[in-house]
Amino acid sequence: MQRPDPADRIDHGARIRLGAAGTKSGFRGRLLGLAGVGALTALAVLTTLVPGPSQVQAHAADRGPATELKLGYFANLTHAPALISDSKGLLEGKLEQDGTGLEPQLFNAGPAAIEALNSGAIDAAYLGPSPALNSYISSKGNSLRIVAGAASGGASLVVKKDIAEPSDLAGTELATPQFGGTQDVALRHYLAENELLDDATVTPSSNGTLTQLFGRGAIDGAGVPEPYASLLVENYEGHRLVDESSLWPEGKFPTTVLVVAKDFLIEHPETVEKLVEANSEAIDWLNSAEQEEKIVAVQEALNAANGSSFAQPVISAALEEVTFAEDPLADTYQTLINHAAQVGIGEPGSADGLVDSRFIASQEH
CATH class of the missing domain: 3.40.190.10 (Periplasmic binding protein-like II)
Structure with a gap:
């Protein structure tokens, strides 16, 4: 390529x-x-x-x-x-x-x-x-x-059709909407889990730009939210190598x-x-x-x-x-x-106290 x-x-x-x-x-x-x-x-x-x-x-x-x-x-x-x-x-x-x-x-x-x-x-x-x-x-x-x-x-990792399994990501050019964003962290962690973090390039680019890059073959895949994931699948012959829901308990x-x-x-x-x-x-x-x-x-x-x-x-x-x-x-x-x-983005720590749910009507108090 x-x-x-x-x-x-x-x-x-x-x-x-x-x-x-x-x-x-x-x-x-x-x-x-x-x-x-x-x-x-x-x-x-x-x-x-x-x-x-x-x-x-x-x-x-x-x-x-x-x-x-x-x-x-x-x-x-x-x-x-x-x-x-x-x-x-x-x-x-x-x-x-x-x-x-x-x-x-x-x-x-x-x-x-x-x-x-x-x-x-x-x-x-x-x-x-x-x-x-x-x-x-x-x-x-x-x-x-x-x-x-x-x-x-x-949120999904959408790739070109000749990438069929995680090992095929070695040597690829991938994109996410922004460095440190949720899809960026998710993609880098997925690559790390598959021992590919040093073998694939992840470049930040806006959703609109990465769509164009994927369409003309300048990148091999992208970790993106909807509707951009479906856009790459429906309009540019991409396929979901990873639906992020498959990586979480109960898909949530x-x-x-x-x-x-x-x-x-x-x-x-x-x-x-x-x-x-x-x-x-x-x-x-x-x-x-x-x-x-x-x-x-x-x-x-x-x-x-x-x-x-x-x-x-x-x-x-x-x-x-x-x-x-x-x-x-x-x-x-x-x-x-x-x-x-x-993956070196952010610090370790605790999420205790982060959520203030008092205004959520459906929340049981």
Whole structure:
């Protein structure tokens, strides 16, 4: 296979547009994304944890509803509760009752969102668990809390058709959305478990870029969330070498969780409660809507978020891979922390105290 040019393999365009409103129809936030080389900076900030404005306050206390909630999420199907909540105005309507404004912001992967959370650029985010866990451990529990789950499943290692077993990954060029992200940790751990970590190259690249690279044969596979995994299968003759659910007991592992900056949670619990309520309503809608209605709504929300257009077969296949639920699957977090530490991403530590489940309606107290 012809090896890709390094400029093709790495998404150098750290694609940050700060201070300008998104122009895509239906998306009111700002586009923020870091990939490739920019991801290394994000991870450095993640582990050093530069405090945001609220984190320097010595005595945080309940200050009532926030003036504004800055919320980050991704244009992934695994973030459908955020997408549906935004497109249907579920969260915006709840916040308006308290005079709280909503500013959505779009990210490519978790480390960039964590960087924004740690700096105070956002207050809460939907993201994969690995960056959240790394931030929590590195800050000794002072950076954030997980307040709800959003999605489980829906992550796969998709490879070209001539790769049939793990040993075939030796010498391959693989990609993930961002260094230190949940799919990145999962892929590196899988390679380590199969004694291939030093035999395959894993390059960070945005979801859109790695799709193009896979399509023209510049990479051999990618560890990606939905709908990108199904897109590679449906449109580019890829196949799932590893469905990550096969690596977990009962097939359950968290793909997306809802996190809030610790000080924002202390200062504005009423606003956080509204956020969790909207997340719950969006999940209920996704689990009760007719399939056709759900496909159309997700297609429109993804397109409004960043202009990504996915055909009905791709969205339909992707929805089969994902479970939407409020349960954050907290029992998996220590395993995820251990996986990250084993591949040199993040520190060893304990997940005790990470989850604040008081706002989850279905939680038994």
